[in-house]
Amino acid sequence: ENGSAAAIPIDPRFDIAYVTPVTIGTPPQTLYLDFDTGSSDLWVFSSHTPESQVRGQRIYSPEKSSTAKLLAGHTWSILYGDGSGSLGNVYTDNFTVGGVTVTSQAVQTAQQVSYSFTSQSEIHGLVGLGFSTLNTVFPNGQLTFFDNAKSTLDSPVFTADLKWKKEGTYDFGFIDETKYTGEITYLPVQTDPGYWTFTSSGYAVGDGAFHPASIVGIADTGTSLTYLPAEVVTSYWGQVDGAVDSDYYGGYVFPCSSKLPSFTFGVGPANITIPASYINYAQITEGSPVCFGGLQSSSWLGVNIWGDVALKAAFVVFNGANPPTIGWAKK
Numbered sequence: 001e002n003g004s005a006a007a008i009p010i011d012p013r014f015d016i017a018y019v020t021p022v023t024i025g026t027p028p029q030t031l032y033l034d035f036d037t038g039s040s041d042l043w044v045f046s047s048h049t050p051e052s053q054v055r056g057q058r059i060y061s062p063e064k065s066s067t068a069k070l071l072a073g074h075t076w077s078i079l080y081g082d083g084s085g086s087l088g089n090v091y092t093d094n095f096t097v098g099g100v101t102v103t104s105q106a107v108q109t110a111q112q113v114s115y116s117f118t119s120q121s122e123i124h125g126l127v128g129l130g131f132s133t134l135n136t137v138f139p140n141g142q143l144t145f146f147d148n149a150k151s152t153l154d155s156p157v158f159t160a161d162l163k164w165k166k167e168g169t170y171d172f173g174f175i176d177e178t179k180y181t182g183e184i185t186y187l188p189v190q191t192d193p194g195y196w197t198f199t200s201s202g203y204a205v206g207d208g209a210f211h212p213a214s215i216v217g218i219a220d221t222g223t224s225l226t227y228l229p230a231e232v233v234t235s236y237w238g239q240v241d242g243a244v245d246s247d248y249y250g251g252y253v254f255p256c257s258s259k260l261p262s263f264t265f266g267v268g269p270a271n272i273t274i275p276a277s278y279i280n281y282a283q284i285t286e287g288s289p290v291c292f293g294g295l296q297s298s299s300w301l302g303v304n305i306w307g308d309v310a311l312k313a314a315f316v317v318f319n320g321a322n323p324p325t326i327g328w329a330k331k
C-alpha cells in the first residue's frame with residue numbers, strides 16, 4: 001500500500017523544520033513528527049517523559065494502546081549534531097503514515113529529552129529515515145519505518161518534495177511525475193555509516209562559471225541549512241557586500257537588504273539551482289537588519305550536509321533498492 005503525507009513547516013517565518021502527521025497505536029494517537037533522513041531512530045514524546053520536559057508537545061501513551069508491547073530490556077540514547085538529544089525505552093505498536101501501516105514498528109518512548117526539544121512544542125518526536133545501521137536501540141538495533149514498510153510498497157522508495165515556507169509532501173512507494181520537471185538524475189549512495197551519502201559534481205555562484213568538484217555530502221531532511229566546504233561558501237559569500245563569517249552569530253551573516261546570488265550544485269551531468277530567497281534564511285532576531293545565511297561552512301562539522309535549504313529546491317527520490325541510489329529532479 002503506498003502513501004503520501006504532508007511536510008509542514010513548523011514556523012511561518014522561516015523553514016527551521018518540517019513535521020508530518022502520524023498515528024500510533026489502537027485507538028490511533030496522532031503526533032506530528034520530524035522526518036529525518038540524517039538519523040534512524042523513531043522516537044516520541046511520551047507518557048514516560050517527565051512533565052517538566054514537556055511543553056505543549058503531544059505525547060504517545062503506550063498504556064492507552066491495546067496493540068502496544070514493551071520491548072523488554074531495550075533502551076536507546078541519541079545525540080544530534082546540534083547538541084540536542086533524547087533517551088528512553090522501546091515499545092512496538094501499529095504505526096501509520098499517510099495510509100502506510102507497519103503493524104509492529106519499534107517506537108522509542110522518551111524518558112529524557114534535551115532543552116532544545118522541550119522548547120520546540122511543534123516537534124513531537126522524530127522518524128529516522130536513514131539506514132537502520134544507525135539505530136541506537138540496545139542491545140538489538142531496530143528497523144526504521146521505511147525498512148519495515150518497504151516490502152509492502154509498490155516500489156522500495158520514498159520521495160521528498162519540501163517547499164519554501166509552504167507545505168510539501170513525503171510520498172512512500174511511488175514517484176509522482178506531477179511533482180517534478182525534466183528527468184530524475186540518479187546517483188550512487190554510500191550507505192556507510194548510514195546516511196544518504198552522495199557526491200555532487202560541483203557548483204556555481206549565481207550566473208558565474210560552473211566549478212567541477214567532487215563534494216561528498218549527505219541528503220538530510222532533518223537539518224535546516226546547507227553546510228558545504230569552506231572554499232565553496234567563501235566564493236559564494238564573497239559575492240555579497242557586507243557578508244561576514246561571524247563568530248558572534250556562529251556563521252555567515254549579511255545585511256538583510258543585500259541582493260543575494262542563487263547557488264547551483266551539480267548532480268551528475270545535471271544540476272539544481274537554489275534560489276537566492278532560500279539562502280536569505282532569516283533575520284537573526286525579529287526585526288533585525290542582520291540576516292543569517294542558508295549556506296554555511298561545514299569545516300567544523302566534518303561532513304557536508306545538503307539540508308532543507310538545498311532539498312526544497314528539488315524533488316528528491318530516496319531509492320531503497322539494492323543498491324540504494326538517490327534521485328534529483330528540478331521542479
Ligand SMILES: CC1CCN(C(=N)N)CC1
Binds near residue numbers: 038039220303305
Ligand atoms: C551527520 C549529522 C547530520 C544532522 N543529524 C541529523 N539530521 N539527525 C545528525 C547527524
Ligand SMILES: CC1CCN(C(=N)N)CC1
Binds near residue numbers: 038
Ligand atoms: C535532527 C534534528 C531534529 C531537530 N533538532 C532539535 N529540535 N534540536 C536537532 C536535530
